Amino acid sequence: MLTLLLIFWPLLATVVFFAIKPQQAKTWALTAALVELAISSAMILQFDSAGSAQFVVNHSWIKSLGINFYVGVDGISMLLVLLTTVLTPLIILSSFKHQYDNAGSFYGLVLFMEMALIGVFCALDGFLFYIFWEMALIPIYFICLRWGGVNRGPVTLKFFIYTLAGSLIMLVGLIYVYFQTPGTHNFSIEALYAAGQSLPAYEQGIIFWALFVAFAVKMPVFPFHTWQPDTYHTAPSPGTMLLSGIMLKMGIYGVIRWLIPVVPDGVERWGSTALTLSVIGIVYASLLAIIQKDLKRLIAYSSIAHVGLIAAGIFTMNKIGLQGAMIQMVSHGIVIVGLFYVIDIIISRTSTHEIASLGGIRTSAPLFNSVFIIILLGSVALPLTSGFVGEFLLINAVFQYNIVSGAFAALTMIFGAVYMLRSFQVTMLGESSVVTRIFPDLDSQEKWVLYPIVIMVILIGIYPAPLLKISEVAVDNLLTIITNHQARR
């Protein structure tokens, strides 16, 4: 029951936007998102971290095709649901300064998006997963199209076609596996696991690519990333935060839940290729981030680098890598939302994206400066910040897998320090420029967004154990599925 409430509450909440005035829209959106946070908190209190999928709801939906409304939450899902429900109120609050016309539609789309994202993380039926997966695309497309920046028409269309192309190929792959299930065919996750694993290795390899492309586009992994910098740059700030903070986790989650256990032999055959692509992406995106002149683009490329490391960690298929990926997903979500908000503040106060025309903000806004540096250190993975735990585990895992890949993957930390610290130096230190001479410090609404983020960055860095514990059993279960399969073979 709680799962149904969790998934559909944001959808119910959107109905209210038809009844209220546009000025009240933001307040209601925040309230609804906080209620959603309360629901997920209630869930985590009842959550048994030693068990597998919980809060399961399984209703027959499309009987003749063996499709069920089958949802549930295990440790991996729980962590991502938590991330979504924590970040959404922050993202909504961060948009309060902007006056969006048609505020009702804007916040309605944000909440609709939250519903789809939570649906993706909870779905245990392949078809349902696909529906939610696609449904997440619609609101973000319209958010970017209606409230985005320059050139948004072509950019968002490219984004849409790119991701939809990936998804449709995934759909074909899923239908293929579905037809391997026994009897009248079934889309439930257990049936798909069994059917996928029973395929010969060659076919599993093909299915691997069909599914992987969809997830790789979403994350994005090199060379499927070309939509990402433009879209992040054009989208309105809340849209960028949704895309980078939560939506790209859909891709990583997809790999963990719907790729590795479905086609373990395919992963064994092609996992090293995927890992190599991810590592190439890390180096490539980091190098591009160094030369960016635009703040938003810089963060966009840094995101590709960080996600590349997460993907590489997952394809090592060992426990350290998977646990590292879990914790790093949470950390990356929090940090990148913080970074994009910091940039949003800089842009709205100076009306420039250009790194070069900034400088000297530190003297006029010391509080802003401290917050920025903490979040930034979280991004470059300094010990005792949230980024360190994840990146350490991930790089460790990649090293165990292959020393060369590990060495290249570890470059992310060095390059990350280079571009992040350089951007910090140029924007915050030095002489203040024309546009930064008057730079008011954080006001109370901005503090309400940034302080929780700073606290989370530090807290997770110092004491990550509770988060690791939530996902541990689920990750173990996943690895058991793989080892059982290998033993059977």
Add this chain to the structure above:
Amino acid sequence: MNSIFVLAGLGVFSLLAEIFNIKRFLFPVVILGLIAAAVLLVFDWGHGAAFYSNMLTFDNYAVAFSITLSLIAMLWFLMSKDYFENNTNITDHFALILFSLVGAVFMVSYSNLAMLFLGIEVLSISLYILAGSNFRNIFSNEASFKYFLMGSFATGFLLFGIALVYGVTGSFELQVIASEISAGTGDRTMWLYAGILMLIVGLAFKISAVPFHFWAPDVYEGSPTVVTAFMSTIVKIAAFAGFYRLFSTCFASTSDEWVPVIQVLAILTLLVSNITAVYQHSVKRILAYSSVAHAGYLLISLVALNEISASAILYYVIAYAVASITAFTVLHNVETDEENAIVDSFNGLARRNPYLAFCMGIALLSLAGIPPLAGFFAKYYLFTVAFQSGYIGLVLVAVLTSLIGIYYYFRIIIAMYLKSTEKGMIIQVPARHTLILAICVLLSITFGVFPDLLVGLI
């Protein structure tokens, strides 16, 4: 069966309405009559009764499609009432539409090739006139003339095909033909295949499959918008249902011979229509090519031809028709009397009338096949059908072309929500249109979220 009397009676009634000067009752009577026809059809469900020495058989397939046709026609009447009010001869137009609806019902319920021919002719002759009903407009005249010429040509093929099949099997009745063919036709097989090929050409013309689609964009563009809406929904449904009925019953046993032909047609239709649509500016032409494209998706089910393909077709045509009616209603409101709507006419629609823009958005997303709308499940269901019969390559082509489809559907969405316009005027929408749009949008969402309402009916 009684529903045919009701529909034909309505046609006669609208002719008499002119004489007895009861025109003001005509519209409510027609709407009620269509609902009555649909209700009467429900009583035929499950009987599979044959009428007139096996001329028509109202099996579940026929009943399901006839109900769909009646209800879509009702929506269509609600949509196009105001167009005919400006015209003096409303009664003639209503009568023509109703008679062509009777033809459409024949086409989905025939069990004799003569009835198929009769249905197609009853349907088409009304349409030739309707396409030219805006007789002061040269393009309307052109559309009518082109449609008539090409249509007659296709009918010729169809008749020739029927004659050849009759020559081989000695019967017009579907059951007899089917049993004759499966019993073997000796050395006359060649003539049978020639006949089947002719039938494919004739029917492919009616559903406007590539390469027999050249008339469609011109006719759709030239005809009055409401008539275009009728052609792309009712006519398309009837033609395809008739096509499928013939090939799934009569010629199923020789499917190895003609399935490759249909497969080539399907692939050509999918590729050519979707790629051509990208280069169109007129919205009506985009919708025309989109309608050709949907014929291509429907052909996939004919290629796959298994026990669930009829159900997939029913779901698909309903999803498609509901979305099309929405799109044409919006188009009808956006375009002005003087000019045909191009994509730029939709610029800034989100500001000029957010409700229209929202409904158009839903319709286009449904046509493009985006979940959770009906159009998505329709495509998904078809893909499942094709997968089940092992046509994975065809599914991949269809997936590719759906992606191309996104591009042109989204051009309109981008125009509505992104572009600005000098035309500051707010568009007023009649209450009746608001109602249809609400119904259609709700149907698109409901069928998309609960496909079980329609899946597995037939």
